[in-house]
Amino acid sequence: MTKILLSALSARRGGGLTYLRHIVGHFPAEAGHRLYILSAAPIEGLPARDNVEWLQAPAWTVRPITRFLFGYLYFRLFWPLRHDFDAVYFPGGSFDLALPPHTRRIVAFRNMVPFDVEASRRFHFGWTRLRVWLLRHIQSWAFRRADLVIFISEYARRVIDAAIPRRRGASVVIPHGTAPTTQQLEPTIAAQLPDRFVLYLSILDVYKAQVELVEAWGRLIARSPRAEKLVLAGPENPRYGVEVRAAITKLGLEREVIVLGNIPHDQISDLTRRATLNVFLSSCENCPNILLELMAIRTPLLVSAREPMPELGGPDLDYVEPYDVSGIAEALARLLDDSARRERIAEAAHQRSARYSWPKTAAATWEAIIRCGGGDI
Known part of the structure; x- marks a missing residue:
């Protein structure tokens, strides 16, 4: 059995929530695997699953700085009292500093802007451009130390291979899926x-x-x-x-x-x-x-x-x-x-x-995470 924590603290809207709904909705029910979702609010639209549990974080974790502080305190103080996870998956691209040494760290690379010099320079000087610069350094730190990096295109892997050639862990390419919507226009x-x-x-x-x-x-x-x-x-x-x-x-x-x-x-x-x-x-x-x-x-x-x-x-x-x-x-x-x-x-x-289909994406994602959590990657 593999116990996995999915940190959804940074997923608040748009593509991030769409991604989580699809991959969590296809979490494997067999073999006794368990998934715990750490977020400030339940993710709407998920089917009830016996092997999926929600761990509530405070509402103030929606802000990046307070989210970082909460993650640090959660993994340093609360983690040993509650769960001993085999792997922690951070779809947002970075992980918290206080993870136990034995826990496998898995991140996804989903935001290309910090690693695209031309795109970054198109932003005016100010908070947005500073934020992009900070994200590049934070994510670079995480990619170097992750046990597994999930890329969503071969191009993305080439970019990070060139920018960060020396990384601790393995990598895999798993593109997103697609699911056309059904509602008519207002x-x-x-x-x-x-x-x-x-x-x-x-x-x-x-x-x-x-x-x-x-x-x-x-x-x-x-x-x-x-x-x-x-x-x-x-x-x-x-x-x-x-x-x-x-x-x-x-x-x-x-x-x-x-x-x-x-x-x-x-x-x-x-x-x-x-x-x-x-x-x-x-x-x-x-x-x-x-x-x-x-x-x-x-x-x-x-x-x-x-x-x-x-x-x-x-x-x-x-x-x-x-x-x-x-x-x-x-x-x-x-x-x-x-x-x-x-x-x-x-x-x-x-x-x-x-x-490209979400069932394929989810199956490949959980297979890679479970293998990593079991020490096979």
Whole structure:
């Protein structure tokens, strides 16, 4: 039997919670393995399991500094009185200092930004850029000392192999899965959509290239009017959101570009299916869930040429450099004017998406963690 603690203190929303719901929901019931989840609140949407137990942490652990202090005190003072775990899994990428020496330490690498110099430098000087710098050093420390690092793309492993060539433990590559959502768009959101549109669904942020896409859209419609509109959907980095809107105003595209705002996660498949073409132009990713979800719902795609997108999407998608405004405009024109090509890309993406499923991801994750906890890795 392997006793595993999963530290979910840093998972509060978005992709982190989606990941936990899927892997915990597929925790193996056989062989007497037990899983304990340390978090400030129960993870919603999990089925009841006899071999999964929730350990409640104080509500104030949602803050990074207090979370670190709690982790230090928990593992130093409370751990010996409660449980003797074989392995502790930290999906957030770093682990606490006070773990007992015999406990196997397992971390996942899910945030590429701290290890991408170009993306890091796009942030303005201030707290965000300092936070990225701190994360790089904290995660580097954890990767060097972990017994197992779980990467979610081969590209990610190459990046860390180059940045931290000397590491104590083993590593494994386990991509994320995909599960298209089923809820329909809220009527108030659907009412804002034109009949035909190109959609970019992602957070508006400095490494996502929405400004370049807006500029490319301006060049596209300057050549000839288009029936389609451009729709940007997702939450915002406030400062970058201002830059995106400034670009729209500067180019006089207020009637051509719609900034839709954040979309509830359970409605994104309905939104993306309505688009004539979906684009994903991020310059810095590890294993983007949204790309896998777009592939799974069989939609035409124009995708960033930066890794790991070609690794995940395969050879049959259309790729473009995310900061090449002219190249983006040409790629948009080519795809919007060729419905047969869009159909071929959609089918190729859909077939490729069969590689990525949450049951496969969960099974591979728990197999690696259990082997590590038993000393086999």
